[in-house]
Amino acid sequence: MKSVQKIKLGISIGDLNGVGGEIVLKTFEDSRMLDFCTPIIFASVKTLNFYKKHFKLSLNFQGVESAADAIEGKINVVNIWKESVEINFGKEDPESGKYAFKSLEAATNALVADEIDVLVTAPINKNTIQSEDFKFPGHTDYLAKQLKGDSLMFMISDNLKVGLLTDHVPLKDIANVITPELIEKKIATITQTLKQDFRVSKPKIAVLGINPHSGDNGLIGNEDEEILKPTLQKIRDKGHLVYGPYAADSFFGSKNHANFDAVIASYHDQGLIPFKTLSFGEGVNYTAGLRKIRTSPDHGTAFEIAGKDCANINSFKEAVFKALEIYKTREEYQKITRNPLKKLGKKI
Template identity: 50%
Template sequence: MDTKYKVRLGISIGDTNGIGPEVIVKTFSDQRVLNYCTPVIYAAPGVLNRIRKALSAEHFFYQPVNSADVLVPRKINLVTCWDGDLEITPGTPTPESGKASLDSLMAACRDLKAGKLDGLITAPINKDNIQADEFNFPGHTEFLTSYFDAPESLMLLVSGDLRVATVTGHMPVRDVASKLTPELLIRKITILLESLRKDFGILKPRIAVLGLNPHAGEEGLLGSEEIEIIRPAIMQMKERGHLVFGPFPADGFFGMQQYKQVDAVLAMYHDQGLIPFKTLAFESGVNYTAGLPIVRTSPDHGTAYDIAAKHIANETSFREALFLACDIVKMRKEEQMPAV
């Protein structure tokens, strides 16, 4: 692969009343980012101009383009997704900000599916006000899995060598146990193994699987899911020659820093994995959707309405999402190159 190739990254604006536009402008105020990618922001000039003025971001410049067909190298490209001024009410989700976030996301996804982009970074949305005929999903992960026709995907949080995935995603805790099956765990472990190899270049990945119940069920005393569901899945993966271990009690596993001994951790549900991950790597963490035919990353935080327009949002997670997307795109392209 040409080492001078600049990854074409689409960027959806997220909820315009949250901190998405702010972290985007802060990230791209550092022109050195353009050494790694050709960014394409899907929004409208008014949103970016307001943030640029409020932040006095004198080094943030963008180039309006009609479409992703005519990108300008070494420039921040802007594809306009709606006409007219959008009313901004920082800290308050509105139907208008929800529609803007959807318009931005759909435009970026269309271009990504058409091959005009190499990857996608999604700024945080409000999962309620974005709901529409085109988006009837609990979050980005589920929408993108459907839009790009993937059989299944996996939420994978990444910060350096710390990687935490979840078997189940955005669902009530009361429903988690009933959703777990050995077959589901095997599919999720398989996606994780493949992503670690293909996207992160780890030839023989080591995966730790957490239990569902306290103390990983205490041999059935505190629950039978470990015995009936999780262990059988782990044993099948071991029989196939994979380095999969567990189930581990979640509290002790993170408390004793055992995550440092493996390449990834598979949690059973959202908060079981994301609470320790964000405790360890909140500002630098990245949400990556494994298992898709495309590359999508996002910062690991939400809309943060409470600090919107206070101009104190930390852009580190968004910047890390950008770098991770670039790395994975290049890793995949190198893997596809014919051997010399």
């Protein structure tokens, strides 16, 4: 009987001076992880050997020419660079950002070419990675361009899912960016994501207000009254279970989020502060809306602890498991939608 091929899990190494190397290698130091997937790290054997020695880890790598050559049961490393790279933990350095982009670019190309099935990204420094080739506020926008899709930052844990209408947008621009078209598009993306990636057949979604107290009927800004409320009503009229806008200050404290499959925040901190407060260390950043699956841990480069052998690997490990789980769920969904009678248990 032919064995089922394990999911090929690509990993970009992130900023070399951050905690990326530590959390990646410590995750796969546990050999049981190889039972779930075939890991393929886009970096350099020399660089990973530096981390291995620094953190006194006991694991071995298999150098390969490309992701297509990855070997099951091994920790595969595609050598994107072969030269020695100086690593200065905790330091913002454009040189380190250059290698972070080399890793991300190669991993993304492999994802587009179907050489890997899913991608998990270690944290980058959004400042040092900037170059002629990378002019994006983060991973999400870069992947949207490379995969030619409309991406959405979707923070997920077992008990909470938070999507964003706007992500890396300056606060002063939020009200001008949020339009009826944007609201409809983002809600459609989250609805489809919940169906195909999380097995929610009839998603129930809460939307948080743009202004404090959702504008207090126009006393604190008109955006909720003139843009958000009528757009949500239009979506409800089409039969979708979309509710709000809710005042953000009391929504999570009252545990109202437990009544919904997902929550949509109007801007970055409105959604991520409560998410990280409730789920930090267990949460995962999932890029919804794309034809490929990408996850990452819910934290950044953590320069303040880089190299000190104390980084928590839980969120990165959870990002690995979520990527694998979503891949399988989406495969199942696609089979059902291609052949709907199978859902009913009928033979064709």
